[in-house]
Amino acid sequence: MTGNYLFIHYGYGGEDLSPSLTLFKEGADSFEHITPRGHQLTLTFDTSARLCTGWHDLATGESHPCPDAAIVDTTYSQCMHCQRKTGFNPAFYNAASVSEQQLARNATPHFLYLAHFAPGVVKVGISWTGRGIRRLLDQGARSCLIIKDYPNANVARQYEAKVAALDGIAETLQLKTKYALLARPYDAAAGAQELLSVRDRLVRDVGMSIDDAQPQHLEQFYIADNSFVPHQLVHLKEGAISGRSLGMIGSSYLAEQDGTPYFLSLANLTGYRVAITDQLQPNEHAPQQISLF
Secondary structure: OEEEEEEEEEEEOOOOOOEEEEEOOOOOOOOOEEOOOEEEEEEEEOOOOOOOOOOOEEEOOOOOOOOOHHHHHHHHHOOOOOOOOOOOOHHHOOOOOOOHHHHHHHHHEEEEEEEEEEEOOHHHEEEEEEHHHHHHHHHHEEEEEEEEEEEOOHHHHHHHHHHHHOEEEEEEHHHHHHHHOOOOOOOOHHHHHHHHHHHHHHHHHOOOOOOOOOOOOOOHHEEEEOOOOOOHHHEOOOEEEEEEEEEEOOOOOEEEEEEEEEEEEOOOOOEEEEEEOOOOOOOOOOOOOOOOO
């Protein structure tokens, strides 16, 4: 698990959807996947240059290293060549053109979901049915409710737009808001009730038919024990984190050191080199004040 790598992606893999880091060791011909939860690790990122994270084959589900090992602008995670080979745009409905790969994916079943992050913070979205709840885990939703499966992405998107037009339901959620919400205790029972209330509202106000699904609490996929104390959480912003890995919530990697929980956002660190060791280092940080605004 230790060594020097290129950080490719964070996600949730395996049969139990455990937090996972996808890594690439230069000179290899494939990616490595590690599950850090429970291990004592130090992650130190080198942000001096960002490299392409490679391309993903939508048809086979396989990911591949960039054949050119291209250096990219810091605002992108893929080079133009790998972007074209992947051909995926989550906001396809706003795109001037849609790739053949995207058209093929769009023709397959997609589901509409509600994601709950905190009291009053509900987001609507769609996801390819083949991914299951991984899309919701990647976003860091604390609870979710699958509203309905649709035959393709275009139909699902039509209903997503209708739901997003309702007051109090977001279509996007800023990362800084998600980070601030991590420091608040989460009440799963209250979250489930709010999701059911929104579901009933969709039936009443939008006239939607829905699948007979119940809210699902997602904490079990993020953190394996009860050692996480939200109000003590410290946000690290310098590209390094050290301690016993508690897991992840969305893109937020959590680790505990000397009784204090820390988190580092991995969302904008893909494509950067990372050194992983099992030797602890102090977590350097400025005084924290997490705010929603």
